[in-house]
Amino acid sequence: MLKCPAPRLWIIPAVLLLMAVVQRYHAEVTHLHPWKGGGFGMFAAVPPTHLLTMKTQDGKFYYKTPTPDTMRRAGRVLSTHPTPARCEQFGAAILEQDWVLIPGADGNFPVTRDRASAFPSAQPVTLKEVTLDISQYVFDKKTSQMRHAPLLDSVTVKRTN
């Protein structure tokens, strides 16, 4: 029988269990990706495909909005662990970016200025509000279909100044 040689060694399995409980809580309650976060949920659930769609408004028009390059990491955090609070933070950061309007196939759309070098005459735009929708694809094994469904209520963030 191999007994624990020192009581302080129990700290290690205790931390593992604590992290696993925290991860499971977040996976069940706050939409954390079940494969991530140190809880050993890999291959225990269909890996969710979360989608972030954004539309911004300059006061008159709505535009489909891409995630700026400088916010890629935050965007990935948001899609791995989407929460309403994180959506609000992300939305507020979106409004603080330096946006310009460039022409596209479906009309004008905003990009951050650093990505508009091919459009020197692009007009700056002040975005007044942004609406974020987090949705997911759910696998239906009976029909073998990926069904699209909302994950969180839409979050709209308005410019305060």
Place this chain on the structure above:
Amino acid sequence: MRQFFEKLLSRDPLDTVLLLTLLLVAVNPGESLMLHASIQTSSGPLHADGSVWLDWLLLVSTAIVGVSGILSPQLRSSAALWFTLGGLLAVVNVWHNWHFSDNHKFVICYWCFGLGICQQLRDPARGAAWTGRILVGLVFGVATLWKVTSLGYLDGSTFQFLLITDERFFAMAHALAGFTTDMFEANRLVLTEELAKPTQLLPTVQYVAAHSLQTTESIPALAVFLTWWTILIEGAIAVLFLIDRGEKWEKWRHGVLLFFIFTTYPPTSVIKFGWILVIMALAAVPSEWRRTRTAYLFLFLYIYVFAESFLRNAYFSWAKG
């Protein structure tokens, strides 16, 4: 090859475990750094927000500490080295990248802290044996609990989805359920291109799109088999490692784990998780069990060689016909 293993087996068993752990830690940051440099999305680099410098700093520090330990036997037998490594890995993987880190990175972190505590004991090898056994048992125990309490797992959806979309399961789906390369590629196209078009989904998000994935009649049965086989074998490993009932029990413990690792990790290319399990289990093997230790050391090499060499390509070519 035989001489190589003889030489490895004649070393202090704990020191071999420490060296393999340092190798794993030193290799891991290297890969992460390459990943940082190469992650690109359709509209630019993933880490273009300035936070990448912290990852780089921590990962380079981890690699330096890891290599220093490999070069210095004195250093690798000090608790300070293991607590430093554990601390660096905790900051990188648990604090800074909690949302992205895979499970094995957490386990490596726990193991490093455990080795640090063990180095403070009178008999570090005994401490490492206990820690390795308990951690392997808990990893499989928690994974089994996750599965048996997940409805999406128990109804077979998870494996059904993985068999028709995940390259790691393709060979099995092809050989046992008649799933073809064309079907697999069509499904990958749906997942990587069709579902990644959020603009198509505006303005409403209420079930506006349903994409069919291709499958075969035998896939659901294979998925049910894999679902229950995984619960059975992972649950058995958890019980065998968490409970201690003498030598015969211990032989079963290592036999079942060796079988599981051999059949699971090389074909699925899960190198790091396979390695950390091998290292922790190796620490729990009695020093006089040379054959078992040889099997784990062989597996450590085999996981890497299989996943990174022509063997894996040959395996997938064979599977794809």
